[in-house]
Amino acid sequence: MTERLPAAAWTRREDLAALVTALDPHAEGNCRWVGGVVRDTILGHAPKDVDMATTLLPEETAARLGQAGIKAVPTGIAHGTITAVLDGGTVEITTLRRDVSTDGRHATVAFSTDWRDDAARRDFTINALYADPRSLELFDYHGGLADLANRQVRFIGDARERIREDYLRILRYFRFQARFGSIPADKASEEAVSELAAGLKGLSRERVGWELMNLLGLPDPAPTVRRMAELGVLAHVLPEATEAGLALLDTLIDNEQAAGAQAVALRRLAALLPAGPALAEQVAARLRLSIAQRKRLAIAAARDGEETDARALAYRVGIEEARDRLLLAGQATAPLEGWNVPQLPIKGGDIVARGIKAGPEVARILRQVEARWIKAQFPDAGQVFAMLDEIVAHTSAQGG
């Protein structure tokens, strides 16, 4: 029986139909949907992006798009990729390729017209599925449909060879495993990632950081991260993670689920690391995190087990950062919901207006009022002015 891709919202897009007509006006079958879009659609998920593979050479692809008035951007000419800019988004169209040689980071490829060549150079069986854009007929050269049905993430052919072509595939393996893999996982794949884990060291830190953060941002990466540790892979990407960290990651995810909190990769990363800012800063730099990410990680890492007051904490470090700390500590985040960090309702001028000379004394009083205001759970302006009057009266009585 011919297997077909289930129809989905994207398969009915008119701009995609026009793209197919432009590339293959006589229905010769020279282009197919490929990779994540096919995999995700079979799983019933909305695909992140739509990719196409074609037997046409890149120049021919570009020429046909041009004739049809579709904007074509040569995004990766060397790899044979042309990006078509459509109403509903961009589509990457890549000429079929076969591997010629590789150094573990960059493969040298040659163009091909054989779909099997193209399938054989991909990473996992579930990522090597193709669909005809008109009939939606599926093409499965490596048992990807069965693996998808059984939720098995399995390297194509010899796992070690696939990994040596690109060591990042070790981390991709775990990311897909965390997304929809089942346990027990494919034994040959696990053996290979374990054996070749040291190859991760040669990869660019950006790529490693990106993969790790994507894994940690999935709904429940905890069992996968633990498996990475057991297989000796985590030691090569996050040697700072401790056994206590793995346990805290489990707890954190339970806490997040109980609170209905969003998955945040940085918060999960913080859980894996021992508390304290120094190590967090080191890890953030190594993983090439952005400045905003570094700040948030540092605040999460500054946790000390128990947070005293949710809103006072949020006033000090920010709402999202406070939520991180509370979830890590296993404390209620409810006080933060629907609440915005308020601004102290008085200014230095209000203090000067009460006869205090501008200068350090004003700053001191301002800090005193602020401390009381926080302690009293942020009462409104009327009460804050009463606090201020009391403090000023006290200061004046002392002859200050």
Ligand SMILES: Nc1ccn([C@@H]2O[C@H](COP(=O)(O)OP(=O)(O)OP(=O)(O)O)[C@@H](O)[C@H]2O)c(=O)n1
């Ligand atoms: N190291 C890699 C990266 C990618 N691919 C192939 O290129 C396709 C597209 O890669 P990418 O966009 O990174 O992943 P998707 O499978 O689309 O998954 P997602 O975008 O959901 O992460 C993959 O399906 C896979 O066939 C590969 O073989 N080896």
